Amino acid sequence: MTSEPIVRLEGISKAYGKAQALHPMDLTIAPGEFVTFLGPSGCGKSTTLRILGGFETSDTGRIILDGQDVTAQPPEKRKVNMVFQDYALFPHMTVAQNISFGLELKGLGKAEIKQRLDEVMSFLELAPFATRYASQLSGGQRQRVALARALAPDPALLLLDEPLGALDAKLRGQVQMELKAIQRRTDKTFLFVTHDQDEALTMSDRIVVMNGGRIEQDGTPEDLYFHPQTRFVAEFIGATNLIDGTVRGLDGAAQEVVLDWRGIELRGQAPAGAPQTGQEVSASLRLEKIALGAERPATRNAVMGRIVDKTFLGSRVAVNIVVPEAGDALLRAYADSDVTARLGDAPVWLGWDSHALSVLRH
Amino acid sequence: MTRNGRVWLSVFFWAFVVYLFVPLLLMILMGFKDSKFIGFPIRSWTLDWYLGVFDNGEVIATFGYSLWIAVASTLISILMGTWLALLLSGRRFVGRFAVYALTLLPALVPGIISAIAFRIYARQIGIEPGMGAIIWAHAVHNVPFVALVVMARLSTLPKSLGEAARDLGADPLVTFMRVTLPYLKPAIIGASIFCLLLSFDDFVRSFFLGSYEPTLPVLIFAKLRSGMSPEINAISTVALILTAVLGVWAERSSRRMNREN
Ligand SMILES: Nc1ncnc2c1ncn2[C@@H]1O[C@H](COP(=O)(O)OP(=O)(O)OP(=O)(O)O)[C@@H](O)[C@H]1O
Numbered sequence: 190m191t192s193e194p195i196v197r198l199e200g201i202s203k204a205y206g207k208a209q210a211l212h213p214m215d216l217t218i219a220p221g222e223f224v225t226f227l228g229p230s231g232c233g234k235s236t237t238l239r240i241l242g243g244f245e246t247s248d249t250g251r252i253i254l255d256g257q258d259v260t261a262q263p264p265e266k267r268k269v270n271m272v273f274q275d276y277a278l279f280p281h282m283t284v285a286q287n288i289s290f291g292l293e294l295k296g297l298g299k300a301e302i303k304q305r306l307d308e309v310m311s312f313l314e315l316a317p318f319a320t321r322y323a324s325q326l327s328g329g330q331r332q333r334v335a336l337a338r339a340l341a342p343d344p345a346l347l348l349l350d351e352p353l354g355a356l357d358a359k360l361r362g363q364v365q366m367e368l369k370a371i372q373r374r375t376d377k378t379f380l381f382v383t384h385d386q387d388e389a390l391t392m393s394d395r396i397v398v399m400n401g402g403r404i405e406q407d408g409t410p411e412d413l414y415f416h417p418q419t420r421f422v423a424e425f426i427g428a429t430n431l432i433d434g435t436v437r438g439l440d441g442a443a444q445e446v447v448l449d450w451r452g453i454e455l456r457g458q459a460p461a462g463a464p465q466t467g468q469e470v471s472a473s474l475r476l477e478k479i480a481l482g483a484e485r486p487a488t489r490n491a492v493m494g495r496i497v498d499k500t501f502l503g504s505r506v507a508v509n510i511v512v513p514e515a516g517d518a519l520l521r522a523y524a525d526s527d528v529t530a531r532l533g534d535a536p537v538w539l540g541w542d543s544h545a546l547s548v549l550r551h
Numbered sequence: 552m553t554r555n556g557r558v559w560l561s562v563f564f565w566a567f568v569v570y571l572f573v574p575l576l577l578m579i580l581m582g583f584k585d586s587k588f589i590g591f592p593i594r595s596w597t598l599d600w601y602l603g604v605f606d607n608g609e610v611i612a613t614f615g616y617s618l619w620i621a622v623a624s625t626l627i628s629i630l631m632g633t634w635l636a637l638l639l640s641g642r643r644f645v646g647r648f649a650v651y652a653l654t655l656l657p658a659l660v661p662g663i664i665s666a667i668a669f670r671i672y673a674r675q676i677g678i679e680p681g682m683g684a685i686i687w688a689h690a691v692h693n694v695p696f697v698a699l700v701v702m703a704r705l706s707t708l709p710k711s712l713g714e715a716a717r718d719l720g721a722d723p724l725v726t727f728m729r730v731t732l733p734y735l736k737p738a739i740i741g742a743s744i745f746c747l748l749l750s751f752d753d754f755v756r757s758f759f760l761g762s763y764e765p766t767l768p769v770l771i772f773a774k775l776r777s778g779m780s781p782e783i784n785a786i787s788t789v790a791l792i793l794t795a796v797l798g799v800w801a802e803r804s805s806r807r808m809n810r811e812n
């Protein structure tokens with residue numbers, strides 16, 4: 190990252206009574222990034238967002254926003270706007286009045302307000318609803334008004350706390366796309382919160398996975414999906430095979446970990462802070478990274494197995510494979526339906542590269 | 552519900568209607584009687600009594616006096632009650648329960664007792680009987696109703712609404728004026744109407760704390776003692792119609808506001 194970060198959190202934390210909702214945490218966000226906080230309920234996502242917005246005070250640390258220390262500033266002073274989960278539209282104001290609210294308080298002139306209002310409303314296709322009240326709008330329309338209201342004052346950072354939670358599944362998918370497109374077009378920095386992993390994967394430039402008030406892992410969606418660093422991330426995002434083994438050694442040049450998996454030698458990718466020889470570790474192997482075939486594959490890892498179960502999923506088939514050499518351990522994989530048909534009941538070869546097998550941090 | 556149940560319910564309902572409206576109807580009719588005495592049969596009819604109400608300087612003045620007391624005491628109770636509701640719904644503080652109990656107390660003390668107590672206390676601290684004393688007593692009596700209605704409304708105010716206002720650049724005062732207060736508006740209007748009617752209708756406090764100038768209920772009472780005449784019916788009917796109009800208007804406007812929110 191070459192540019193100055195738009196947000197820098199330095200050791201912020203929060204305790205409610207004895208419960209530590211948020212452990213000291215550092216995070217930087219670059220301008221124009223779409224960053225998502227992903228994690229199970231109660232992991233501290235909202236708390237972090239509310240500290241950034243100024244609705245909660247951090248027990249420790251500093252918040253640097255656009256180069257300025259805002260730790261002690263109240264919400265109205267911060268150049269940050271929030272889209273609330275319940276949208277929090279003012280019920281006694283029309284759509285246009287809701288959107289103008291922040292502009293008026295910024296001290297803009299009448300003409301400027303009108304211009305910015307029209308701009309935002311046409312951008313979000315809200316013009317036909319300008320004189321309606323929130324109670325006269327659909328869920329998706331309300332969501333757009335909340336977004337318009339937060340975008341109108343041109344904040345340095347937009348906070349979105351599960352803004353799609355109230356929408357039904359179909360609308361949700363559509364709004365996800367819209368939101369992502371809006372973020373690209375406005376080039377704004379978005380900090381988005383969700384506990385839905387698919388939502389996080391489709392929308393984000395970067396995902397911060399949180400658990401129990403701590404950051405588990407921070408990376409691109411591909412990074413998190415294919416190279417999880419912890420067991421929590423591997424299990425929380427997508428389906429995976431977890432392989433438990435003992436470290437036999439490290440292949441320094443290739444940055445590979447040599448694993449003993451119930452007597453079979455496997456090669457996997459080392460996590461940050463490589464494990465010691467003899468240590469018990471887990472490794473994650475995504476289902477789609479396993480190639481099935483009749484011949485022994487040329488990949489770094491190859492084991493022999495037998496298909497015991499197939500589930501037809503439409504475009505592909507999920508198969509359960511027993512590996513006799515590894516004490517009848519079970520692996521799951523995806524295959525094309527014609528491949529499984531061709532293989533029949535014959536033994537199959539399973540192959541995957543060493544970087545497909547992510548050894549997890551302990 | 553069974554058929555029988557429905558029949559009984561409608562019997563009770565109509566009994567209630569008869570019980571409520573027949574006396575009112577008789578009162579209204581009697582105002583049209585062309586005679587000095589109340590009672591059936593009505594042999595000839597006249598509009599004189601009703602027209603007399605609008606001609607009678609004493610009645611008009613009393614009406615204005617009552618209205619003025621109602622408006623003034625309502626303003627005071629709305630300010631006090633809303634302030635107490637905000638205080639009690641906000642951050643916890645030491646002695647909150649005591650404040651809560653004290654706020655509600657005036658609604659629980661029987662009118663006659665509080666009226667006598669007010670009278671004694673007013674003399675002790677040198678408050679003369681009259682308009683000020685009546686306004687004071689009415690205001691205190693109405694505060695709990697305002698506080699309860701406003702607190703009920705406040706409890707439905709989503710926390711995020713105030714936060715959204717702050718987020719968009721409003722300081723706490725602007726947030727209160729532009730978001731909290733408009734949200735409370737239906738409750739405040741409803742409570743105001745209620746207070747106006749309670750004050751306008753009050754007899755006991757006005758009687759004990761008044762000077763020589765009577766409020767409308769006190770005037771009617773005084774007139775009753777000097778003999779029943781259809782004039783009283785006419786005065787009461789006019790008062791009834793005015794309060795009914797106010798009530799219906801309040802109901803409709805609060806319903807309209809609820810639709811908006
Ligand atoms: N005002 C509060 N008082 C006490 N505890 C709180 C308060 N707000 C949050 N917590 C606690 O802090 C922890 C983190 O809460 P937070 O709201 O940040 O979770 P979250 O990750 O947003 O969860 P969700 O997905 O359910 O919204 C939770 O254990 C919660 O119970």
Ligand SMILES: [Mg+2]
Pocket residue numbers: 234235236350
């Ligand atoms: Mg939350």
